[in-house]
Amino acid sequence: MDIRNPSAPDGNPEMADAAVPPPAPAVIRRVDYQPFGWLVPRLELDFQLGLTDTRVAATLHVERNPAATPTGQIRLNGEGLAPLEVTVDGQPTSLWRMAGDDLVLDLPGTAHTIGLVTRIDPAANTQLSGLYASGGMLCTQCEAEGFRRITFFPDRPDVLSIYSVRMSGDADAFPVLLSNGNLTARGDNGDGTHWAEWHDPWPKPSYLFALVAGRLVANRDTFTTRSGRKVDLAIYVREAGAGEEDDLPRTAHAMASLKRSMTWDEEQFGREYDLDTFNIVAVSDFNAGAMENKGLNVFNTKYVLADEETATDGDFDAVEGVIAHEYFHNWSGNRVTCRDWFQLSLKEGFTVLRDQLFSQDMGSAPVKRIEDVRVLRGAQFPEDSGPLAHPIRPDEYREISNFYTATVYNKGAEVIRMMRVMAGEERFRAGCDLYFDRHDGEAATCEDFVKAIEDGAGLDLNQFRLWYAQAGTPRVTVRLDHAGDVATLHLAQVVPPTPGQPDKRPMPIPLKVALFDRASGIHAGEQLVVLDRAQQSFSFPGFATRPVLSINRGFTAPVSIEHAAPVEDLVFLAARDDDPFARYEAMQELVVGHLKDVVDGKLSASERDAGRAAIAGALAAVIADPALDDLMRGELLILPSQTYIAEQMLIADPGTIHHERQALRGALARALEGEFVALHQRASAVPGGLNAAARGARKVKTQALVYLAEGNPDLAEQMAAAQYDAADTMTDRQGALMVLAGLKGPQRTHKLLDFYQRYRSNPLVVDKWFGLQAGSLHPHAIEHVKALATHPDFNLKNPNRVRSLYMVFAANPAAFHAEDGEGYRMLADLIIALDPVNPQTAARFVPPLGRWRRIEPRRAALMRAELERIAATPGLSRDTAEQVGRSLG
Ligand code: PHE
Numbered sequence: 063m064d065i066r067n068p069s070a071p072d073g074n075p076e077m078a079d080a081a082v083p084p085p086a087p088a089v090i091r092r093v094d095y096q097p098f099g100w101l102v103p104r105l106e107l108d109f110q111l112g113l114t115d116t117r118v119a120a121t122l123h124v125e126r127n128p129a130a131t132p133t134g135q136i137r138l139n140g141e142g143l144a145p146l147e148v149t150v151d152g153q154p155t156s157l158w159r160m161a162g163d164d165l166v167l168d169l170p171g172t173a174h175t176i177g178l179v180t181r182i183d184p185a186a187n188t189q190l191s192g193l194y195a196s197g198g199m200l201c202t203q204c205e206a207e208g209f210r211r212i213t214f215f216p217d218r219p220d221v222l223s224i225y226s227v228r229m230s231g232d233a234d235a236f237p238v239l240l241s242n243g244n245l246t247a248r249g250d251n252g253d254g255t256h257w258a259e260w261h262d263p264w265p266k267p268s269y270l271f272a273l274v275a276g277r278l279v280a281n282r283d284t285f286t287t288r289s290g291r292k293v294d295l296a297i298y299v300r301e302a303g304a305g306e307e308d309d310l311p312r313t314a315h316a317m318a319s320l321k322r323s324m325t326w327d328e329e330q331f332g333r334e335y336d337l338d339t340f341n342i343v344a345v346s347d348f349n350a351g352a353m354e355n356k357g358l359n360v361f362n363t364k365y366v367l368a369d370e371e372t373a374t375d376g377d378f379d380a381v382e383g384v385i386a387h388e389y390f391h392n393w394s395g396n397r398v399t400c401r402d403w404f405q406l407s408l409k410e411g412f413t414v415l416r417d418q419l420f421s422q423d424m425g426s427a428p429v430k431r432i433e434d435v436r437v438l439r440g441a442q443f444p445e446d447s448g449p450l451a452h453p454i455r456p457d458e459y460r461e462i463s464n465f466y467t468a469t470v471y472n473k474g475a476e477v478i479r480m481m482r483v484m485a486g487e488e489r490f491r492a493g494c495d496l497y498f499d500r501h502d503g504e505a506a507t508c509e510d511f512v513k514a515i516e517d518g519a520g521l522d523l524n525q526f527r528l529w530y531a532q533a534g535t536p537r538v539t540v541r542l543d544h545a546g547d548v549a550t551l552h553l554a555q556v557v558p559p560t561p562g563q564p565d566k567r568p569m570p571i572p573l574k575v576a577l578f579d580r581a582s583g584i585h586a587g588e589q590l591v592v593l594d595r596a597q598q599s600f601s602f603p604g605f606a607t608r609p610v611l612s613i614n615r616g617f618t619a620p621v622s623i624e625h626a627a628p629v630e631d632l633v634f635l636a637a638r639d640d641d642p643f644a645r646y647e648a649m650q651e652l653v654v655g656h657l658k659d660v661v662d663g664k665l666s667a668s669e670r671d672a673g674r675a676a677i678a679g680a681l682a683a684v685i686a687d688p689a690l691d692d693l694m695r696g697e698l699l700i701l702p703s704q705t706y707i708a709e710q711m712l713i714a715d716p717g718t719i720h721h722e723r724q725a726l727r728g729a730l731a732r733a734l735e736g737e738f739v740a741l742h743q744r745a746s747a748v749p750g751g752l753n754a755a756a757r758g759a760r761k762v763k764t765q766a767l768v769y770l771a772e773g774n775p776d777l778a779e780q781m782a783a784a785q786y787d788a789a790d791t792m793t794d795r796q797g798a799l800m801v802l803a804g805l806k807g808p809q810r811t812h813k814l815l816d817f818y819q820r821y822r823s824n825p826l827v828v829d830k831w832f833g834l835q836a837g838s839l840h841p842h843a844i845e846h847v848k849a850l851a852t853h854p855d856f857n858l859k860n861p862n863r864v865r866s867l868y869m870v871f872a873a874n875p876a877a878f879h880a881e882d883g884e885g886y887r888m889l890a891d892l893i894i895a896l897d898p899v900n901p902q903t904a905a906r907f908v909p910p911l912g913r914w915r916r917i918e919p920r921r922a923a924l925m926r927a928e929l930e931r932i933a934a935t936p937g938l939s940r941d942t943a944e945q946v947g948r949s950l951g
């Protein structure tokens with residue numbers, strides 16, 4: 063029973079509704095943008111550091127903004143701050159007042175110096191926004207609106223200042239003192255404290271400010287830019303305490319990735335680094351992946367630390383990708399920043415595209431493309447078809463933290479990628495050059511970017527701009543006719559309605575297509591067709607027989623294709639398409655089409671068996687094909703995810719989809735048991751290392767076990783245990799343990815215990831241990847999650863740990879969608895408990911419950927009830943309130 067409302071029976075949403083709802087937080091609209099009344103060309107900050115008490119003195123040099131309406135007042139944002147001192151031009155003043163959390167000050171003249179003193183308690187900051195303590199060190203996180211938790215300031219990205227930072231603190235607790243830019247002076251106070259001064263010559267918005275202080279050790283290196291500037295590079299980690307592991311050797315891969323990123327950005331985008339130092343600090347308590355603060359990137363340890371013993375091949379790739387992403391922000395984000403937060407995709411979409419292209423160049427381009435599309439479909443497509451759908455350039459928000467989404471990031475990248483496809487690489491590059499040229503030092507808009515590409519690449523993007531304004535994944539219906547010797551492609555597009563956008567206009571959709579001659583198995587060349595009307599047809603002469611259509615090759619457009627392709631065409635493409643993505647796509651289509659029919663009850667038993675046989679045949683061909691490398695073979699073996707299958711259905715029954723997907727896997731495994739065992743044996747003999755062959759071998763090895771676990775659990779248990787014992791990499795060990803975690807045999811407990819004992823002093827590996835159990839196929843996974851929530855290593859204050867248990871759980875369809883609603887209840891309980899501790903992270907757990915409209919009615923009602931229970935919780939944060947409100951919509 064809720065002690066604050068003793069009359070409400072447990073979990074009765076009607077009673078809860080009777081409580082007075084808190085006022086909804088104000089809506090901020092893109093169309094209301096106004097330039098700020100003042101410029102702040104220079105800012106000086108002086109920190110007296112303490113874990114529980116830090117004093118901040120800020121000096122703002124302000125002058126009237128000639129581009130704004132003149133005003134005699136300045137409004138400085140604050141959050142949870144009280145000013146200890148306010149001065150104007152060096153004199154104490156009383157001409158200020160608090161307006162909510164903000165400080166409003168009268169300024170009679172055209173230029174002034176404002177002095178402000180605030181005090182903060184970093185150790186009490188569990189939100190991890192602003193200045194906070196993590197494992198004895200101090201660090202900051204200011205994007206999007208964390209700076210206002212440090213001092214009063216116009217905390218908006220279009221106010222750019224040159225920062226000079228001085229900090230002093232205990233020399234023993236904080237031997238390393240870091241901020242943005244270059245170190246200009248340091249000294250000892252002779253009383254056990256010391257100080258450092260940093261100056262960043264590049265004007266920046268407050269969200270790019272950073273400060274770090276602590277007992278840190280560094281991996282140092284240098285990089286010489288193409289114009290000959292020598293840059294000192296350092297990656298800092300916390301110094302190991304007693305009983306802790308030394309993380310320093312685990313930074314080698316990040317350092318190598320950083321240097322590769324610096325070279326690549328010079329070669330591919332002509333972008334050179336612009337300071338004498340580039341520092342990265344790894345922190346274990348972090349809300350996001352990493353942060354691109356000017357010259358001082360702050361990273362979640364998860365995206366810095368990697369060695370073969372503790373990180374998987376996937377972790378190595380993620381480190382490389384995130385290091386690149388944050389480094390690339392130095393130009394796409396820092397040198398050119400955003401005018402307001404509605405323009406977030408300007409820096410994020412573009413930077414994601416840049417990091418994707420980088421990773422394509424560093425490894426297997428087709429495999430990287432497939433992985434990126436899988437992420438888009440797994441995370442962004444569901445977002446775009448649900449209550450939280452928004453355009454890549456949103457029109458309104460209540461809490462900007464809720465808009466760091468797969469739509470802004472990943473769909474944003476796809477939209478820019480489409481421009482690149484239409485322009486061609488060279489002209490696209492010319493457009494990017496023009497963009498950086500025109501807007502260097504500015505806070506720009508998405509429109510500025512499109513205009514620069516339009517002008518620089520010589521492209522008409524008039525209609526294309528709709529991609530920035532309209533939400534929803536376009537559905538493209540495809541029909542191929544054949545008459546005489548002409549094949550005709552009939553295309554139709556529908557952009558579905560989304561919240562606030564009932565009617566949509568057709569958008570330009572660039573589709574690469576190829577038509578294969580059935581007999582010879584070749585095509586006469588790939589073509590780009592741009593569908594820019596509701597319906598359009600394209601004719602291709604020269605086909606005596608009906609060709610096989612390969613469409614959206616390379617996934618040129620982020621749309622869903624609806625094409626009732628005959629099974630034999632999909633089998634043909636899965637085996638023979640020369641575009642690797644299209645080949646993968648054909649395999650996926652084959653399986654999704656089959657499972658949809660099975661779930662809809664459309665197939666007789668013999669039709670179902672025929673479908674399974676066709677898929678088994680295609681899989682056997684994939685396993686045997688000598689032309690495939692194992693990395694690509696691994697992709698072709700992956701069954702479409704439950705989320706992706708559900709996404710293809712109007713209303714999904716998660717229980718049935720899960721059951722049928724597993725049944726299919728079991729049937730395939732039984733049909734191909736010998737092939738999977740042989741594949742595992744062959745791959746086990748490949749020598750180790752980080753090269754593509756070794757990585758590919760590890761990938762197919764675990765894939766084989768995943769199949770065998772469903773077809774022959776006893777054999778799989780034995781093979782997985784052997785793989786676990788023989789493992790000389792985390793990839794093999796985690797892969798084996800993942801399979802074992804879903805099985806019921808004795809090896810499950812045995813190896814889970816072993817893993818924990820082996821790695822208990824390494825937090826990132828303990829995260830894996832939590833995640834493996836939360837994501838397992840074991841029928842009691844839900845009980846395991848409950849037990850793990852009371853494990854001594856579980857900690858609500860560490861976002862990585864919370865995500866390793868509950869994000870993984872929410873993505874585990876069988877467990878999360880338990881028929882009695884227990885999974886939904888557990889997630890809602892977590893959100894309610896986490897919200898007062900860390901609202902940004904709490905709000906990220908709401909979307910899985912928000913899927914209710916697309917789930918069968920019994921479960922939908924249970925999900926909705928949990929959302930209502932959260933909504934009725936007193937004192938809910940703006941973050942969580944917004945997400946829950948939109949989800950109930
Ligand atoms: N700007 C960061 C990135 O994409 C993400 C981030 C957002 C980090 C908000 C922290 C807080 O690289």
Ligand code: ZN
Pocket residue numbers: 387391409410413
């Ligand atoms: Zn980013």
